[in-house]
Amino acid sequence: MRIVIIGSGSIGMLVTFYLTKKGHRISLLTNRQEQARVLNEKGIHLIIHDNERESVKVSADTFKDLQANGSIDLLILAVKSHQVKDVLAKLNQLHINIRAILFLQNGMAHTELLSTLEIPEVAVAVVEHGAIRENDFTVLHTGIGRLKWSYVCEGQGRIKDLLSKSTQLHFDISYDMQWINVLEQKLIVNACVNPLTGLLDIKNGELVKNDYCLSMMKMIFKEVMMILNFKQENDMWNHVKDVCLKTAENYSSMLLDLKYNRKTEIDSIIGYLVRRAKEQNQEVTILPFLLQGILAKETKVEGNVD
Numbered sequence: 001m002r003i004v005i006i007g008s009g010s011i012g013m014l015v016t017f018y019l020t021k022k023g024h025r026i027s028l029l030t031n032r033q034e035q036a037r038v039l040n041e042k043g044i045h046l047i048i049h050d051n052e053r054e055s056v057k058v059s060a061d062t063f064k065d066l067q068a069n070g071s072i073d074l075l076i077l078a079v080k081s082h083q084v085k086d087v088l089a090k091l092n093q094l095h096i097n098i099r100a101i102l103f104l105q106n107g108m109a110h111t112e113l114l115s116t117l118e119i120p121e122v123a124v125a126v127v128e129h130g131a132i133r134e135n136d137f138t139v140l141h142t143g144i145g146r147l148k149w150s151y152v153c154e155g156q157g158r159i160k161d162l163l164s165k166s167t168q169l170h171f172d173i174s175y176d177m178q179w180i181n182v183l184e185q186k187l188i189v190n191a192c193v194n195p196l197t198g199l200l201d202i203k204n205g206e207l208v209k210n211d212y213c214l215s216m217m218k219m220i221f222k223e224v225m226m227i228l229n230f231k232q233e234n235d236m237w238n239h240v241k242d243v244c245l246k247t248a249e250n251y252s253s254m255l256l257d258l259k260y261n262r263k264t265e266i267d268s269i270i271g272y273l274v275r276r277a278k279e280q281n282q283e284v285t286i287l288p289f290l291l292q293g294i295l296a297k298e299t300k301v302e303g304n305v306d
C-alpha cells in the first residue's frame with residue numbers, strides 16, 4: 001500500500017515516526033527541498049520524556065516532486081487547516097488518483113471541503129498528543145494522548161486497516177461512529193484553550209490554576225456550548241479543565257504560532273464558530289473579541305505609540 005504523508009511539521013514527523021516504527025513504508029512529502037535532503041540523510045529523530053532519543057530512516061521528497069497522473073493508496077494530510085485547500089488543489093491539478101484520505105487537522109476549515117472531494121474513502125482524526133518540531137528532522141513528543149478518528153465514508157477500509165495495525169507505541173487509537181462529534185469535541189477544547197493562552201501568553205495549566213483565567217475560559221465555553229447546542233455541558237467542562245491539567249506545562253499551538261510569526265488556525269476554530277452563530281441568528285460577543293484579538297496579534301504593527 002502506497003502511504004503518503006503531506007506536511008512534515010510536528011504532527012507529520014510524529015505520525016511518520018510511529019507508523020515507520022510499526023513497519024509501514026511511508027513517503028513523507030515536505031514543502032522545502034532542504035528539509036527532504038536532511039530527512040533522507042538523518043531520518044526522523046524523536047525525543048520523548050525529556051531526553052530519550054530514537055530515530056527511524058525515512059523516505060522524503062518534496063511535494064513538487066510528485067509525478068502527474070500517479071496514484072496514492074492512502075494520503076494522510078498533516079498540514080495546518082488553512083493549508084489544506086491549497087494542497088488539495090495542487091493534487092487535483094496533477095490528476096493524482098487518491099484512494100483514501102485521512103485528515104489530521106484541528107478546527108473545522110477542512111470540513112467545509114469534504115463535499116467537494118471525489119475520493120471514495122475519507123476519514124477525519126484529532127490528535128490529542130503534544131508535538132513540537134525542534135528542527136527539520138527532530139520532533140519532541142511532549143504530551144502522550146490519543147488519536148481519535150472516524151469515517152466520513154468508509155470505502156474499502158484502508159484507513160481502518162492501517163490504524164488497527166498501529167496500536168500501542170505511545171499512540172493509543174480510538175474510533176467513534178460520528179465524525180462530527182469527534183471534531184466538535186476537539187473544537188470546544190481548542191476554542192477554550194488556544195486563543196486565551198495566545199492572548200495572555202500563558203501555559204495551558206494557568207487557565208485552571210488562576211481563577212481569573214478560569215472565569216474567562218468559562219465565558220468562552222458558554223458561548224461555544226450555545227452555538228453547538230451541546231447537551232452534556234458538565235461533562236464537557238470537566239473535559240476541558242482536564243485537558244488543561246494534562247497539558248499544564250504545554251504552550252498551545254496558537255501561542256507557538258504567534259511566537260514564531262506563523263499564521264494561526266483562529267479562523268478554522270473561532271472564525272468557524274462566529275460564522276455558525278451568524279447563520280443561526282445568535283448574538284455572540286466574546287468569540288468575535290477573541291477572533292479580533294488573535295488577528296491583531298498576528299498582524300501586529302511594531303513601533304512607538306507616540
Ligand SMILES: NC(=O)C1=CN([C@@H]2O[C@H](COP(=O)(O)OP(=O)(O)OC[C@H]3O[C@@H](n4cnc5c(N)ncnc54)[C@H](OP(=O)(O)O)[C@@H]3O)[C@@H](O)[C@H]2O)C=CC1
Nearest residue numbers: 007008009010011031078079080081083105106127130131
Ligand atoms: N503540534 C501539535 O502538538 C498538534 C497539532 N495538531 C494539528 O495538526 C495539524 C498540523 O499541525 P503541526 O504539525 O503542528 O503544524 P506545522 O506547522 O508544524 O506543520 C505543517 C507542515 O506542513 C507543511 N506545509 C505547509 N504548506 C504545505 C504545502 N502546500 N505542501 C506541503 N507541505 C506544506 C509545512 O512546511 P514548512 O516546514 O515549510 O513550514 C510544515 O512542515 C494542525 O491542524 C494542528 O492544529 C493537533 C494537535 C496537536
Ligand SMILES: CC(C)(CO)C(=O)C(=O)O
Nearest residue numbers: 193247250251252253254
Ligand atoms: C489540546 C491542545 C490545547 C494542547 O495544547 C491543542 O490541541 C493545541 O495546542 O492546539
